[in-house]
Amino acid sequence: HRVRGLLVGAALLIVVNTIRLAVYVREDEIEILALVGAEPFDFEPGTALIYNNSGFFLLGLIIEKVSGQSYSDYLEQNVFPKAAMDDSSYCSNSVVLKNRAHGYQASQRGLQRAPYLNHLWPYAAGSLCSTVGDLIAWNRALHGGEVLPEEAYRLLVTPEPLEDGTTLRYAKGITQHVGPGGPMIGHGGGINGFLSESRYYTEEDAIVVVLVNTTGPANPAGIANAIGRHLFGDAADPVAGSYPGDLADLVGEFTGAARGRTMTARVAVDGEGRLTVATQARGGAQPVEFLEGTTFFRGTTRYTFDMEGNAPTRLRLDHVGGHYVLEARE
The missing domain is CATH 3.40.710.10 (DD-peptidase/beta-lactamase superfamily)
Incomplete structure (x- = not known):
């Protein structure tokens, strides 16, 4: 072990x-x-x-x-x-x-x-x-x-x-x-x-x-x-759906350990009503699509929010080769 x-x-x-x-x-x-x-x-x-x-x-x-x-x-x-x-x-x-x-x-x-x-x-x-x-x-x-x-x-x-x-x-x-x-x-x-x-x-x-x-x-x-x-051929991409909750509840800043550094992810809703995530590794804000539960995706990367009531306590960022757990900042 x-x-x-x-x-x-x-x-x-x-x-x-x-x-x-x-x-x-x-x-x-x-x-x-x-x-x-x-x-x-x-x-x-x-x-x-x-x-x-x-x-x-x-x-x-x-x-x-x-x-x-x-x-x-x-x-x-x-x-x-x-x-x-x-x-x-x-x-x-x-x-x-x-x-x-x-x-x-x-x-x-x-x-x-x-x-x-x-x-x-x-x-x-x-x-x-x-x-x-x-x-x-x-x-x-x-x-x-x-x-x-x-x-x-x-x-x-x-x-x-x-x-x-x-x-x-x-x-x-x-x-x-x-x-x-x-x-x-x-x-x-x-x-x-x-x-x-x-x-x-x-x-x-x-x-x-x-x-x-x-x-x-x-x-x-x-x-x-x-x-x-x-x-x-291309494997079938996940089917994007509509988030049943309020995207505004997910907005915030999350931080935690990543490979060789501390990562900060900023979650926002853009002018077109899309949820976006910005990290140091990905550059500017990028729109993500709803998958299921409180999980969103972009390409092969998954973004999952752990919730307490309507408030996210942490953001899990899974990019296949890593699973980072970022805590919500006050």
């Missing part, structure tokens, strides 16, 4: 602390655990979900402790061979690899080479180098029962509810939800100069993998969406 907690977002550390952890990783694991233990929780475990790299960092240390091997050696001997991932490895800045792609980032002067990255820093949270072919092979092996026993596989891909029964769409480091193209299991990723998107379409038994060697302006999730729609 403790390992599960790392994966489902016990919020042990904010993301930036991954860099701090890397300073200690080869010196003294006890110092790392002490550093983690000294940090306060962003929320009580089981009450929200915030993706954090630090959880994966700690899982890498657990693998090393249990196996008696380095994380990279364990992957080379126990993971890559099972999926026939012959072109995958723990990333290195010194090893010469044939046809290796360089990473870029967008700037006002166009694309530039991405800054140097010491791969001790991302560690188990993102220092794997691979190819589209190998990631297709990985998906085939994982979802085909060649990597995990059935019970472990179901535990991996099945989201568990929060302690209050709230359903999630994020499982153990992987999402399971309905998106462009239909029901899917997958995840995206990003690191200096590179972005990725990997999806397994469960009803079609099909895999879409997009790797981009730039952090902008190309968007692998958008590319994967277009491929999914082209191949399998």
Whole structure:
């Protein structure tokens, strides 16, 4: 259960602390655990979900402790061979690899080479180098029962509810939800100069993998969406309805922990009588549509108000990869 907690977002550390952890990783694991233990929780475990790299960092240390091997050696001997991932490895800045792609980032002067990255820093949270072919092979092996026993596989891909029964769409480091193209299991990723998107379409038994060697302006999730729609059509969007209550009751400001920051959401009713939500991540106010109960949606994001009488006490923001609980401000 403790390992599960790392994966489902016990919020042990904010993301930036991954860099701090890397300073200690080869010196003294006890110092790392002490550093983690000294940090306060962003929320009580089981009450929200915030993706954090630090959880994966700690899982890498657990693998090393249990196996008696380095994380990279364990992957080379126990993971890559099972999926026939012959072109995958723990990333290195010194090893010469044939046809290796360089990473870029967008700037006002166009694309530039991405800054140097010491791969001790991302560690188990993102220092794997691979190819589209190998990631297709990985998906085939994982979802085909060649990597995990059935019970472990179901535990991996099945989201568990929060302690209050709230359903999630994020499982153990992987999402399971309905998106462009239909029901899917997958995840995206990003690191200096590179972005990725990997999806397994469960009803079609099909895999879409997009790797981009730039952090902008190309968007692998958008590319994967277009491929999914082209191949399998667009999953039916939720049917928008009419909110039976007074939208004015929902107006207010809500704040709480999000990934690496405190998030503030401002809820208002615009001149056209639509409910809108504005957050730092989304920019200006965006209209949302009524789904059911006190839940509204925009795309795949869900906004649910917890109510006491006619007054909202908190706003739950579920964007598939996270479930933030924002408290109403007076």
